Amino acid sequence: MTTSALLLHVRRSLGRTAFPFLLVLVVLNTLLRPMGWRYEPMWAVYQYNFTVMLLGPLLAGVAAWEGHRLSRAAPFLSAHHRPLAILTAAWAALLAWSAAAFLLGLALVLGVVTWAGPLPTLGLPELLTPLPALALLGLACAVGLAAGWLSGGGGKIAAPMTAIVVFLAFLLLYSGDLSEFVMVGGATSSLVGLQPKAGTQTTQVAFYAAATLLTLLAAAWSAALHHRRPRHLIAATAAATLCVLSAGQLASADPLYLEARPGDVRCHGTRPEICLGRGYAAYEPQLRARLTPLVTAMAELDLPAPASFRQDALRSSTDTGQLSPDTVKGDSELLLDMFLGTYYGSDCAIEPGTPMERHHANARHWLAAAVGAPTYEDPLVDPRLTSTSNSAAERISVARAAFQGLAACEG
Numbered sequence: 001m002t003t004s005a006l007l008l009h010v011r012r013s014l015g016r017t018a019f020p021f022l023l024v025l026v027v028l029n030t031l032l033r034p035m036g037w038r039y040e041p042m043w044a045v046y047q048y049n050f051t052v053m054l055l056g057p058l059l060a061g062v063a064a065w066e067g068h069r070l071s072r073a074a075p076f077l078s079a080h081h082r083p084l085a086i087l088t089a090a091w092a093a094l095l096a097w098s099a100a101a102f103l104l105g106l107a108l109v110l111g112v113v114t115w116a117g118p119l120p121t122l123g124l125p126e127l128l129t130p131l132p133a134l135a136l137l138g139l140a141c142a143v144g145l146a147a148g149w150l151s152g153g154g155g156k157i158a159a160p161m162t163a164i165v166v167f168l169a170f171l172l173l174y175s176g177d178l179s180e181f182v183m184v185g186g187a188t189s190s191l192v193g194l195q196p197k198a199g200t201q202t203t204q205v206a207f208y209a210a211a212t213l214l215t216l217l218a219a220a221w222s223a224a225l226h227h228r229r230p231r232h233l234i235a236a237t238a239a240a241t242l243c244v245l246s247a248g249q250l251a252s253a254d255p256l257y258l259e260a261r262p263g264d265v266r267c268h269g270t271r272p273e274i275c276l277g278r279g280y281a282a283y284e285p286q287l288r289a290r291l292t293p294l295v296t297a298m299a300e301l302d303l304p305a306p307a308s309f310r311q312d313a314l315r316s317s318t319d320t321g322q323l324s325p326d327t328v329k330g331d332s333e334l335l336l337d338m339f340l341g342t343y344y345g346s347d348c349a350i351e352p353g354t355p356m357e358r359h360h361a362n363a364r365h366w367l368a369a370a371v372g373a374p375t376y377e378d379p380l381v382d383p384r385l386t387s388t389s390n391s392a393a394e395r396i397s398v399a400r401a402a403f404q405g406l407a408a409c410e411g
Contacts, residue, residue, distance in 0.1 A: 014066045015097030022098055026051050026105030038116040039279035042191045048109045049185020051132040053170055056137055059098045060144030061163030066090055067148025067160050084220035095141050111316050117282055125195040132201050134374040135208035140166055142212040146219035180250040190325050192277035193312025195261040206244035210239040265312045275310040283328050294339045297370035299398045306342045316342045340364055348409040359405035366399035
């Protein structure tokens with residue numbers, strides 16, 4: 001098929017009519033959701049990919065209607081040996097319009113990231129992360145086109161039914177043990193220091209591409225069973241083999257989709273060392289100004305403070321504090337709790353009526369008072385910490401005992 005013929009399909013495609021609705025969908029899905037990702041290109045792109053869960057079923061419905069329109073010419077196309085070429089052109093045109101809506105939405109997301117701060121140089125992880133999402137869109141388009149092509153007299157209900165079935169399939173796979181087959185994005189927390197596994201993404205793209213080709217071949221052959229050209233049979237065999245192998249790989253893959261991303265965090269200064277993701281570097285001065293009093297306060301107790309605070313830390317420890325986007329951007333209450341959490345194991349339970357609860361109440365009250373943070377009335381707090389009649393040395397003694405009590409629990 002010539003380029004001019006393909007462009008004609010693009011102009012006449014139902015995708016052109018659906019394009020404004022697809023674009024409105026991705027824009028609303030972007031702007032009406034929380035934007036904690038706006039400081040992280042990796043998180044922003046990966047979170048945006050979740051739009052496919054809505055865009056895919058809608059595209060499948062549009063493709064089903066397009067397939068039904070083409071099916072009315074099936075006898076003519078079959079006589080001229082053209083079903084596969086026409087279905088492929090229709091699929092390409094529909095995918096082009098939906099991909100345009102998807103990529104414009106992605107540009108909006110990166111615009112939000114740029115507005116929040118200078119956009120760091122995008123690396124391969126960010127640039128390649130949308131590929132599985134686009135490939136899944138291609139598969140949804142092929143499934144819808146085939147469903148409409150094979151619908152016969154039921155074309156009027158083919159489009160809505162296909163959209164519903166594809167949405168339910170996405171939902172069931174996403175929430176089940178086979179989520180690797182549709183999990184191409186979505187993250188509710190920071191991805192600093194993390195990236196999707198390249199191997200899993202490559203396998204997903206291979207599976208979607210092979211399944212798309214098989215779907216189009218099966219739909220075309222249904223109209224002309226006696227016109228199976230050798231090159232099409234070879235392509236079908238290769239696609240089926242790739243589809244089975246990639247499906248097996250996905251089904252047996254590690255359920256963890258993310259892996260460490262070296263070089264994503266930059267460290268600044270000492271005492272303490274502060275290590276932030278690329279999009280958060282501008283927050284380092286004010287974060288240091290809030291951490292320094294906490295570190296200084298611990299020196300009054302002759303107790304060591306964490307030497308480093310990192311955004312890519314998996315958990316807080318005696319040597320390292322775990323920073324979250326909220327603590328980096330200015331939530332002093334969470335920052336104080338994170339700092340306090342470095343003195344006891346993450347598995348230590350602070351249960352009512354236990355010594356740990358009293359130690360925690362005393363340590364938090366003293367630390368908050370020492371740095372000028374708000375303190376609250378708590379009957380568990382030792383009166384020697386709240387009474388002005390007690391000396392500073394006595395308050396320090398009580399606070400030191402509280403921190404040592406916390407540290408005794410390793411979890």
